[in-house]
Amino acid sequence: MSAISTPSANRRSDALTRATQIIGRILLYGILVFMSLWFIAPLFWMFMSSFMPLEQVGVFPVEWIPRVWQPENYTDALKFWKFGTTFRNTMIITIFSLFGDIGSCTLVAYGFARFRFPYRDTLFLILLATLMLPFAVRLIPVYAAYDAIGWIDTFYPLIVPNFFGNAFYIFICRQFFLGIPQDLLDAAKIDGASEFRIFTQVMIPLAKPAIVVIAILSFQNSWNDFLGPLIYLKDPDLHTLAIGLYKFTSLPGQGGIYNQQMAASVLMVMPVLIVFFLFQKQFIQGANLSGMKG
Amino acid sequence: MATAFGSQFSALRGRKRERWSDLSPIRKREAKFGFLFIAPWFIGVLLFALFPFVASFVLSFTKYNIVAPPKWVGFEHYQHIFTDDPLFLKSLRNTAVYVGGSVAIRILLGFALALLLNTKVRFLGLWRTLFYVPSVVPIVALSIVWLYVLNARAGLLNWFLGFFGISRIRWFADPDFAMLAFLVMSTTWVGVTMVIFLAGLQGIPEEYYDAAKIDGANMAQRLWRVTIPLMTPTIYLNVLINIIGAFQVFTQVFIMTGGAPRDATRTYVLHLFDHAFQYLPPQMGYSSALAWILFMIIFAFTAVIVASSQRWVFYQGAED
Numbered sequence: 001m002s003a004i005s006t007p008s009a010n011r012r013s014d015a016l017t018r019a020t021q022i023i024g025r026i027l028l029y030g031i032l033v034f035m036s037l038w039f040i041a042p043l044f045w046m047f048m049s050s051f052m053p054l055e056q057v058g059v060f061p062v063e064w065i066p067r068v069w070q071p072e073n074y075t076d077a078l079k080f081w082k083f084g085t086t087f088r089n090t091m092i093i094t095i096f097s098l099f100g101d102i103g104s105c106t107l108v109a110y111g112f113a114r115f116r117f118p119y120r121d122t123l124f125l126i127l128l129a130t131l132m133l134p135f136a137v138r139l140i141p142v143y144a145a146y147d148a149i150g151w152i153d154t155f156y157p158l159i160v161p162n163f164f165g166n167a168f169y170i171f172i173c174r175q176f177f178l179g180i181p182q183d184l185l186d187a188a189k190i191d192g193a194s195e196f197r198i199f200t201q202v203m204i205p206l207a208k209p210a211i212v213v214i215a216i217l218s219f220q221n222s223w224n225d226f227l228g229p230l231i232y233l234k235d236p237d238l239h240t241l242a243i244g245l246y247k248f249t250s251l252p253g254q255g256g257i258y259n260q261q262m263a264a265s266v267l268m269v270m271p272v273l274i275v276f277f278l279f280q281k282q283f284i285q286g287a288n289l290s291g292m293k294g
Numbered sequence: 295m296a297t298a299f300g301s302q303f304s305a306l307r308g309r310k311r312e313r314w315s316d317l318s319p320i321r322k323r324e325a326k327f328g329f330l331f332i333a334p335w336f337i338g339v340l341l342f343a344l345f346p347f348v349a350s351f352v353l354s355f356t357k358y359n360i361v362a363p364p365k366w367v368g369f370e371h372y373q374h375i376f377t378d379d380p381l382f383l384k385s386l387r388n389t390a391v392y393v394g395g396s397v398a399i400r401i402l403l404g405f406a407l408a409l410l411l412n413t414k415v416r417f418l419g420l421w422r423t424l425f426y427v428p429s430v431v432p433i434v435a436l437s438i439v440w441l442y443v444l445n446a447r448a449g450l451l452n453w454f455l456g457f458f459g460i461s462r463i464r465w466f467a468d469p470d471f472a473m474l475a476f477l478v479m480s481t482t483w484v485g486v487t488m489v490i491f492l493a494g495l496q497g498i499p500e501e502y503y504d505a506a507k508i509d510g511a512n513m514a515q516r517l518w519r520v521t522i523p524l525m526t527p528t529i530y531l532n533v534l535i536n537i538i539g540a541f542q543v544f545t546q547v548f549i550m551t552g553g554a555p556r557d558a559t560r561t562y563v564l565h566l567f568d569h570a571f572q573y574l575p576p577q578m579g580y581s582s583a584l585a586w587i588l589f590m591i592i593f594a595f596t597a598v599i600v601a602s603s604q605r606w607v608f609y610q611g612a613e614d
Binding site: 028029031032035036038039040041042043045046049057058059060061062104107108110111112114115116117118120123126127130132133134135136137138139140141142143144145147161163164165167170195199220223224226227231241242245246249258261262265268269272273276280283284287288 | 313314317321324325326327328329330331332334335336337338339341342343345346347349350353358360407410411413415419421422423424425426427428430431432433434435436438439440442443447448449450453456481482485486489490493534538541542544545549563566570571578581582584585586588589592593596
């Protein structure tokens with residue numbers, strides 16, 4: 001604080017400012033606590049109700065602690081929900097997409113960041129512009145094309161496009177590459193390294209922080225994706241967690257089994273939350289990078 | 295990214311175009327490698343952006359059900375949409391409510407929370423994490439949980455509102471409240487917007503505030519005269535991202551209401567989706583026409599915001 005004490009400042013106004021400061025602080029933390037509860041309460045209730053007996057879930061006023069802890073909600077939910085199959089399918093899609101995203105986006109970002117070529121800036125502007133293209137416009141022709149080449153009911157529509165770069169990840173990665181000092185590259189060039197060797201052996205190791213951010217965003221994207229699997233995967237054996245969970249809750253006769261639905265939701269949410277808590281910093285960084293100057 | 299747009303535009307304007315033939319052999323080699331590296335994206339843009347973009351425009355003038363080849367019908371779909379599809383207007387109105395409401399919520403609440411967290415608050419990381427968590431939870435799971443949060447008889451929200459003497463609201467049975475329910479739900483998704491704002495706020499040099507204080511500016515004046523002008527690029531970015539996203543709201547509506555009650559929550563993309571993937575036979579052509587109208591609307595909004603940005607977005611040291 002660079003408070004400039006004027007001669008007229010007296011003790012009374014000092015006490016007053018201190019009082020307003022304390023009230024301000026109390027208000028601040030009060031709002032923060034309230035907002036946290038607002039954000040977290042639904043998720044906390046999801047977790048708690050997943051252990052409740054069914055008759056407790058619909059009780060009013062709302063109860064937060066299970067009267068009896070019923071872990072069998074989980075095993076019961078698994079009986080109706082092909083968790084194993086959907087989990088495996090989701091993993092396959094997520095992992096392949098992850099590699100596709102990392103490979104293509106680092107490559108393209110490096111191209112935009114480190115080489116001069118005609119129309120580079122125009123092309124980069126096009127890249128940014130594709131971020132604004134609504135998915136609804138692309139949906140139907142892409143679906144029709146996949147249908148024509150027999151890719152409906154395969155994982156390809158959910159994996160292959162990731163090998164052609166994602167505009168947002170490319171943007172993030174390019175920002176990062178631009179920040180790497182040119183000297184490092186010049187040194188490698190003088191040593192006679194080829195462009196691809198410089199890329200794989202100098203740039204990729206240096207870009208690890210950006211790659212982690214892309215990996216997390218890509219993971220989250222595939223894991224949470226709903227619309228893609230909904231239209232491309234009709235065979236129940238190919239369903240992903242997101243679709244499986246949706247189908248589970250809308251099964252005829254299953255509509256009322258809230259505690260099991262919550263158990264199933266917890267199962268789907270857990271991996272994402274674990275990854276989030278492990279890589280919190282990178283999650284925040286990912287969001288930050290999108291707001292970064294470039 | 296907002297700045298990226300600005301600087302890319304000015305770079306394009308300022309630079310004289312390089313011709314391939316003008317390049318020295320070394321520069322030609324460099325350019326070849328550049329093209330090689332960006333090739334995956336370039337192919338991808340042609341396949342997954344340009345092709346569908348053009349194709350959906352063409353399809354919007356046809357009757358197309360996937361099984362049989364498209365049949366040309368001219369402007370029939372557009373005419374039908376504007377004159378004979380009451381759900382078009384209804385879904386557009388519902389979507390407009392969602393866009394207006396959720397963008398305002400994201401920007402105002404996101405900015406407010408970021409301001410609070412930027413006051414040298416204790417446990418910054420903890421608060422930020424708590425506010426961010428709902429944004430990483432899969433939307434399917436959130437939708438299922440929120441169905442019970444918004445349950446009229448025993449839901450958390452009605453329980454909470456009860457403390458303020460508000461009697462039970464039948465969120466999804468009452469057409470007047472159904473869209474509002476989705477807006478309430480969207481208040482917990484301000485995490486990403488908040489984090490972007492917070493990063494922007496942390497980037498404002500302390501000296502600016504010190505100088506303002508010396509000039510006798512009070513807190514409101516510092517907010518209005520220092521913080522907000524310096525944050526305009528970030529506000530611009532967040533408004534743009536959130537508007538484009540909000541226009542396409544789909545998943546939670548599809549899962550939670552499917553458009554009920556009485557189409558009060560039928561959003562634009564849900565309407566479009568139903569025509570393409572729910573109705574039999576699929577009306578892909580009609581759906582494409584709907585998609586193109588949506589594109590034009592989003593494009594118009596984006597264009598207005600981008601064009602107006604020169605008046606209200608201030609770049610610090612904009613020179614590259």
